[in-house]
Amino acid sequence: MLEYAFCTDKLVPTICHVCTEPHQARSTLSVNSPTILLIRRLSPHIMTLESDAVAGATIELLEARLRRLTYLLTGATDWTGVPTTPEKPTSLDETVSRRLARLESELERLSRSVPAVRDVLQLHTGMPTIHANSSTQTIPYNPILTHTQLDDRSPDLFRTTPPHEIPEGLTTQTLASIVLSYATAFPETASRLTSLNDLPVPDAQSSAALIELQPQLDRLAQKQSEQAAEISELRVRTARVLQRWYDVGLVGSGECWAEWEGRLEDVEREVRRKEVIRQGREEEA
Structure with missing residues (x-):
């Protein structure tokens, strides 16, 4: 049974969960006291609320x-930046697992x-610290490795430099040539920004x-x-x-005409037959 005591004018256990520090019970309540009975009745509801909150937070994460x-x-x-739900695959071959397997x-x-591909994979698996200027680590070559395995085995291979940092392995001339290669894009970007600034803002009444x-x-x-x-x-x-x-109109009419033609025949x-019989009687007479 849990022992309760008064702490900072609140009914808390001996190990205080309000202050997160142990306290000495100043006046321990009896097990059969009304306060303890009330706490026992309210404890399932409090635990249910806490469980619902934890479950909701877990589902949200x-x-x-x-x-x-x-x-x-x-x-x-x-348009809000929320990822769209992918369409349901029409067949088993279009699932993500099958596509990754392919x-x-x-x-x-x-x-x-x-x-060339074999050399790149071998370089990726055999030289994980190629850009770290440290000793080379020898790893058995495996032509099929997942992206996570490659990142775990060679975290520094093909490492990209952040945009706010200058690459250490490039000379000043190389950096200057890279910057000058984008020189033509600066006036174009400036003109586009100017044109955007010159665009008239629609009237509020028209928008309304x-x-x-x-x-x-x-x-x-x-x-x-x-x-x-x-x-x-x-x-x-x-x-x-x-x-x-x-x-009714075509097939039925055709059947009707066929029946009439048969009856006429x-x-x-x-x-x-009757004419032949009549002619025979006339000849006999």
Whole structure:
């Protein structure tokens, strides 16, 4: 059982969770006191609230990590910067795991067929400190390594210099040539910034009028979608009417004419038979 005591005019355990320091109980309450019974009744509710808060924070952190992974995999965001949800793969071959497996198989095939790729992978796995000017670490060559494994084995290989730092391995002439290669972009950027500054700002009333038109545009879009659905239904009904006309008007009429033609042939044969009988009787008479 947990022993409670008074500390800073509050009912706290002997190990105070308010001050996060141990305190001596000045007046220990009895187990059957009303205060202890009230605390026992309220403890499950407090624990439930704390559990809900912890679960909500955990879910929020997991959602943030999921959005980050989504951006790393797709690289697509909406206008607010929130990563867009990737579309569901239409088949098993379009999943991320299968795509990564295909990339690894293609990398293995390239490493076997192209010597340059094999040399780069061997350099990446065999010289992890090539840019650190330290001793070379020998690692067994493996043509297929994931990006995380390569970063763990060779953290300094192909290391990019931050934009605010000057590369140590480049001379002054090389740096000057790099800067001068972008000299033509400076006037172009300045002219673009000037043109942006010269752009007139739309009138507030015009912008407000356009914003007021948004509900009307939404209603028109809804009406257009309803008309599109009605037109689609009319097309289906038209197709059914045409099929009915074809079955009844064309096929049925053809069957009716065929039946009439057969009946006429039967009547014609009966008339000819009776004429032959009549002619035979006349000849006998």
